[in-house]
Amino acid sequence: MNDKTLIRLKIIRIIFLSLMITLVGRLFYIQINTGENFVKASQRNAFREIYAQPVRGLILDQVGRPVVSNKSTLIVSVNTRIMENTEDKGAAVITRLAQSLKISENDIRDRLTACGATGAKKPPICWSGSLFQPIPIAQDVSNVVALEIMEQRTLFPGVSAELIAIRDIPKPFGVNMAHIIGYVGPVTDIEIQNQKQTGIASGDIGLQNNDSIGRSGVERFYDSWLRGKPGVKVLAVDKAANIKGVVSESEPDAGKYVVLNIDAKLQSLVEEQLSAAIDRARSKKYVGEAGAAVVVDVKNGNILAMATYPSYDPRIWLGGITNEQFELLSNPLNGIPLISRATQGLFAPASIFKVITASAAAENGFDLNGVYQCPSQLEIGNRVFRNYESLGFGAISLQRAIEVSCDTVFYDIANTLWLKDGGLNPIDNPKDAIEKMSFAYGLGSKTGIDLPEEVKGRVGGRIFKREFWDKNHEVWCERAEKGYPEVDAVDPERGKMLQKFAKENCTEGMRFRAGDAVNTSIGQGDTVVTPLQMAMVYAAIANGGTVYEPRIAKAIMNADGSIAEKIAPVVKSKLPISNATLKYIQKSLKSTTVSGTGAPPFVGFPLSRIPVATKTGTGEVLGKQSTSWFASYAPADNPQYAIVMMVAQGGTGSGTSAPSVRRIYEELFGIRGATIDPATSILKGGAPTSTLPIIRTDGLPDYPEIDELLNPTASPSPSVSNKAGTKK
Numbered sequence: 001m002n003d004k005t006l007i008r009l010k011i012i013r014i015i016f017l018s019l020m021i022t023l024v025g026r027l028f029y030i031q032i033n034t035g036e037n038f039v040k041a042s043q044r045n046a047f048r049e050i051y052a053q054p055v056r057g058l059i060l061d062q063v064g065r066p067v068v069s070n071k072s073t074l075i076v077s078v079n080t081r082i083m084e085n086t087e088d089k090g091a092a093v094i095t096r097l098a099q100s101l102k103i104s105e106n107d108i109r110d111r112l113t114a115c116g117a118t119g120a121k122k123p124p125i126c127w128s129g130s131l132f133q134p135i136p137i138a139q140d141v142s143n144v145v146a147l148e149i150m151e152q153r154t155l156f157p158g159v160s161a162e163l164i165a166i167r168d169i170p171k172p173f174g175v176n177m178a179h180i181i182g183y184v185g186p187v188t189d190i191e192i193q194n195q196k197q198t199g200i201a202s203g204d205i206g207l208q209n210n211d212s213i214g215r216s217g218v219e220r221f222y223d224s225w226l227r228g229k230p231g232v233k234v235l236a237v238d239k240a241a242n243i244k245g246v247v248s249e250s251e252p253d254a255g256k257y258v259v260l261n262i263d264a265k266l267q268s269l270v271e272e273q274l275s276a277a278i279d280r281a282r283s284k285k286y287v288g289e290a291g292a293a294v295v296v297d298v299k300n301g302n303i304l305a306m307a308t309y310p311s312y313d314p315r316i317w318l319g320g321i322t323n324e325q326f327e328l329l330s331n332p333l334n335g336i337p338l339i340s341r342a343t344q345g346l347f348a349p350a351s352i353f354k355v356i357t358a359s360a361a362a363e364n365g366f367d368l369n370g371v372y373q374c375p376s377q378l379e380i381g382n383r384v385f386r387n388y389e390s391l392g393f394g395a396i397s398l399q400r401a402i403e404v405s406c407d408t409v410f411y412d413i414a415n416t417l418w419l420k421d422g423g424l425n426p427i428d429n430p431k432d433a434i435e436k437m438s439f440a441y442g443l444g445s446k447t448g449i450d451l452p453e454e455v456k457g458r459v460g461g462r463i464f465k466r467e468f469w470d471k472n473h474e475v476w477c478e479r480a481e482k483g484y485p486e487v488d489a490v491d492p493e494r495g496k497m498l499q500k501f502a503k504e505n506c507t508e509g510m511r512f513r514a515g516d517a518v519n520t521s522i523g524q525g526d527t528v529v530t531p532l533q534m535a536m537v538y539a540a541i542a543n544g545g546t547v548y549e550p551r552i553a554k555a556i557m558n559a560d561g562s563i564a565e566k567i568a569p570v571v572k573s574k575l576p577i578s579n580a581t582l583k584y585i586q587k588s589l590k591s592t593t594v595s596g597t598g599a600p601p602f603v604g605f606p607l608s609r610i611p612v613a614t615k616t617g618t619g620e621v622l623g624k625q626s627t628s629w630f631a632s633y634a635p636a637d638n639p640q641y642a643i644v645m646m647v648a649q650g651g652t653g654s655g656t657s658a659p660s661v662r663r664i665y666e667e668l669f670g671i672r673g674a675t676i677d678p679a680t681s682i683l684k685g686g687a688p689t690s691t692l693p694i695i696r697t698d699g700l701p702d703y704p705e706i707d708e709l710l711n712p713t714a715s716p717s718p719s720v721s722n723k724a725g726t727k728k
Contacts, residue, residue: 182217301548
């Protein structure tokens with residue numbers, strides 16, 4: 001053999017050996033490394049799993065009243081594997097079912113079609129579960145219809161009727177709570193895919209295609225507790241997918257109970273009084289477009305009531321919501337009822353912000369015992385800044401400035417602090433005292449409430465100005481050069497004005513000016529907050545300087561009454577102010593109700609026995625009517641509750657929100673005219689309860705009104721309606 005032949009043979013040997021090594025390596029990988037996966041795959045071909053949904057846990061108020069429960073309903077289901085074995089593949093069965101259930105045949109077929117199949121409707125109409133289990137096609141079926149179907153099994157092969165538990169909303173005292181309790185909905189394909197990518201914890205079954213999970217509110221935040229654990233039935237099947245027997249079966253574990261800090265009776269009153277404040281605003285020719293009210297236990301941050309307006313009936317989600325209904329809930333023309341104004345609404349806080357400016361002033365050299373000038377207007381940076389309604393009070397104390405809500409005193413404080421920071425040419429690391437004090441009080445960040453829907457708002461200080469400029473200066477600079485031709489075509493003068501602003505913002509939009517500082521000092525300008533944030537601000541002042549994370553829930557309980565988990569108060573921060581500063585602000589807020597802007601709505605209230613600390617706010621919004629704010633806590637000398645109410649486009653804080661806040665305090669303390677009787681408090685026992693509900697052996701919570709509900713002949717106890725200004 002010549003050299004070329006030897007070379008060819010060597011190459012062939014190398015190729016052959018390479019192929020053999022590759023083949024052996026691949027076999028090793030398949031048999032050893034991934035063999036377990038193939039074993040599992042083959043097992044999946046031999047077995048099918050059917051999941052039995054657990055009963056979802058209850059949501060109870062602080063004394064055990066169910067605000068979300070379950071009710072039994074008859075459902076009719078179809079086992080397609082049995083029905084399709086008939087001569088006509090189940091066509092006659094579907095026709096009979098349609099006649100008996102009074103629904104269309106197409107609706108039944110849509111329900112029986114697997115999601116992803118040709119012509120399948122979108123979930124939850126199509127079936128996303130296992131085809132080896134019965135598929136529900138109708139619920140709330142009458143006993144008569146269900147019995148007729150079951151008595152004629154030969155005419156309805158594969159059809160069954162059974163009782164299942166579905167969500168119910170009892171609404172004790174007519175309470176709404178839509179934004180607190182939330183709702184449940186079917187799991188989505190995206191969530192199933194995400195679960196496959198991230199994996200599930202060992203021993204956890206994870207989400208299944210036909211699961212319902214919490215979509216908002218408590219239902220979503222505490223979904224993992226409420227949902228429970230499904231039961232699993234493992235079926236043995238042959239190659240033709242015929243069932244050969246049951247391999248194993250486990251019972252579902254019911255979901256746990258979530259006990260709230262919310263009191264249903266108080267919540268109903270707060271909803272009623274918020275509605276009354278809206279009506280009050282409208283009676284005075286204000287728009288009264290939206291509002292919110294929060295009642296918090298200042299000693300621990302527990303939310304005892306939280307109302308929002310506009311709202312909607314939470315029962316709309318039961319049984320599935322239509323596209324038309326959802327559009328109504330999210331339509332701006334209806335006020336977007338889906339949004340909670342308490343946690344998602346952003347509003348200029350106006351004068352109730354002044355406690356923060358006062359704190360910053362006291363901690364940065366301003367004399368609490370000094371004298372401050374309160375003219376009707378003040379010129380700062382070539383601009384004139386006026387008092388609300390242009391009132392002047394002359395030389396006054398800082399306490400009096402808080403009492404009468406003198407804007408010009410706070411303007412001057414803010415301007416002085418701004419100048420100390422270097423004015424238009426800021427020093428390195430300026431103190432930005434008001435902005436940083438706002439952060440310390442919890443503004444500009446989420447409160448940490450145990451609800452999934454919350455916005456953080458913003459503080460209109462130097463940091464915000466720089467961040468806002470970074471995001472927008474390229475657009476401003478482009479507009480500064482090209483202008484606004486689309487506006488010029490309609491309104492040339494406005495186009496020129498917008499271009500002028502664009503030029504200023506392009507070159508100087510990042511600068512924190514005196515006017516910015518002045519507006520910030522009275523809760524105006526770029527600062528926006530949620531009513532919940534301001535409730536926590538006043539709770540912190542009331543309790544001595546602790547900013548808590550607000551808590552809706554206080555415990556998780558098992559259905560047998562044992563405690564699964566207690567939810568302890570969480571401290572978010574401590575106010576960086578001295579005890580002297582804190583006492584001064586507390587004293588000022590208390591006197592505001594006696595001789596300040598908070599006094600008129602509390603005429604005749606027994607302030608000598610139950611003093612109330614208050615601050616009014618009237619927010620000015622460009623192009624809109626003023627925002628009504630009323631912030632408070634009581635008793636002022638030993639605080640228990642903080643209440644904040646806000647009505648957008650509602651007028652003054654004293655005239656619109658304050659009367660409703662007063663009414664809530666009267667019910668909390670059992671005030672009837674000049675008589676104070678804690679036994680008549682709207683709260684059972686006269687205060688928030690520290691104990692957990694008792695769960696009966698039948699799984700029902702033992703709450704105050706349960707015997708009346710189980711025994712309708714018993715005389716009813718007084719209750720609060722959900723209608724403005726009415727009691728029954």
